[in-house]
Amino acid sequence: MSETTPQNPVFPHPAATLILLRDGPDGLEVLVMERHAGLRFAPGATVFPGGRLEAADHHPLWRAHWPEGEPPADLAHRVAALRECVEECGLLPTCAPLSSAVLADLRRGLAAGEGFAAALARVGVAPALDRMTVLARWITPEMLPRRFDTLFFLVMAPRGQEPVCDGGEAVGVLWATPRRLLAEEESGRRRLVFATRMTLLRLAGCADMAAALACAAVPGQGLPAPILPRLVETAAGPVFRIPAGCGFLPLETSAQTVRLG
Known part of the structure; x- marks a missing residue:
């Protein structure tokens, strides 16, 4: 094997x-x-909401949103995950119930170019950064021209909020x-795509939300070890x-069945 x-x-x-x-x-x-069929990366694919980190996600002011103690090393990733979820699916896990009117106002601000922190402050919303749990860290295989080093977070869906796709990157949204x-x-x-499929395979063995959260990575101050799929000739x-030992199975998947983007 090579x-x-x-x-x-x-x-x-x-x-x-x-x-x-x-729980359904x-x-x-x-x-x-x-995802929209015209996008460069993963056109038409079914994915979880998410995207690239932006410079503003690293701003020191986000430390003030952490409820107690030292914020984790993945704080900027948490901010990005919540921001992308609002933009793409119209949902935001928060520390207190959020009305549809306030959520719509927040989303309009982001669509108009308002910064995430400024929009949250304007509508008086505190994001639930501490309620997110790291499941895994996936890195796109090395042969691709567009690559991502992605943290996957689990979080309980906010009650009383209904998803609404943005019609741009996301053209459909559903619970399943x-x-x-x-x-x-x-x-x-x-x-x-491969990382989504592997994540679904892992979560398929969880009977309910509590079981899914229990299978997540052990919390800590550092980022979890990356999972980098490598192409091997057998x-x-x-x-x-x-x-091996990354928490996902199978360890080998035929390259003919893998979609990377």
């Missing part, structure tokens, strides 16, 4: 993804959105069980291999 190692791989952009959870009639449900989404991909009705053909 590993394919590309020369001079593109540096991955820091990014964050938010997986909203709720058939068990655990997650919120996903369908991980098993349903995987079955729809198997039948050819849905596109899943006797049975090329596979993408992930590190």
Whole structure:
């Protein structure tokens, strides 16, 4: 077996993804959105809300939003994950209930170019940064021209809020069980990129929201070890291999079935 190692791989952009959870009639449900077919990255794919970190996500003022003690090393990732979720799906986990009118006002501000921190301060909303739990850190394989180093967060869905896609990046949004989404991909009705598919496979084994949160990474001050899929030639053909002990299975997936973007 041999590993394919590309020369001079593109540096991955820091990014964050938010997986909203709720308990439905058939068990655990997650919120996903369908990306616009005209996008450069993952066109038409079903993904969790998320995106690249921006410079403002690193601003020291966000430390004041942390309720107690020293903020974690992933604070900027948490900010980015919440910001992207508001922009793409119209949902925001907060420390107190949020009315639809205030949420709509917040989203209009962001769409008009208002900064996330300024918009939150204007409407008097405190984001629930401390209620997010890290599930994993995925890095896009080295052979791709667009790469991301992404933290995946789990969070309980905010009560009383209904998702509304932005109509730009997201053209559809829905709640579904991980098993349903995987079955729809198997039948050819849905596109899943590799990290999304692996995440759904892991969450498919969780009976409810409590079980999903319990399977998340152990909290700490540092970022979790990255999961970097590597292309490996085997006797049975090329596979993408992930590190043993990373919490995800299978460790090898046929390259013919993997969508990377």
